[in-house]
Amino acid sequence: MRSEVVQFAVNGTLMRGLELNGNLLAVGAIFTRETTTEPTYRLWSIQNRHPAMLRVSRGGAAIAVEIWAVPMAGLGQILLQEPPGLCIGKIRLSDGEMVLGVLGEPVLCQNQLEITHWGGWRNYIAQGSAVQASV
Template identity: 50%
Template sequence: MRGLRAHARLTGAGAVFLGEVQTAPVFRLWSIEDRFPGMMRAEAGGASIAAELYAIPHAGFAAVLESEPDGLCVGRVALADGTSPLGVLAEPRLVQGREEITAHGGWRAYLRAKGIHPL
């Protein structure tokens, strides 16, 4: 995400920021040790989550995924506008026992609420 510690991986892979988006209200969000978020599609209790949309060349997308922490994977992210681009989602094992932060509505809002400086 723009301005956060892993953003350089995106720009280094040729990613172009397209805009801020909201997911469809079908996701839940967890903090993974306050280092990065993990988002999963929910069977129940989902919410709309603030996110960012990027255009990334295929080779760059592969490079970004290879550098992601273990437990993150590629999946379709349903957006509020009805589109479903590829994105990074969490595997169930990654979020087990982690702090659920869905009520904050997004990673940046969670970091602000906790007074965490993300860089």
């Protein structure tokens, strides 16, 4: 019997080569592509350890994401290993496709540094702005 898979958008430490990418690989996820969200999201750095992305009604931007094909049975395991305050929700991509992905709870972003203008977590950490954990 073939396992069902879902297209899953990640925007932070689950991305290739970053700290929690092994959590995707451990459930048999396969990298599909890089893309961006539609321009209705904002991004925050949570204590310079990981990002949190929220959909907003105004002032949003396109955020860089990776799309992974994830076995449905592995989604719960991935979520349980995410930092507190992150959740799985629906994300609209720049091409209009709707996929599941990692979002932040609004309360998590309160009093945190907004990094939307960087366009994504990789751009933010590439500038030495965040603590990048070893792979």
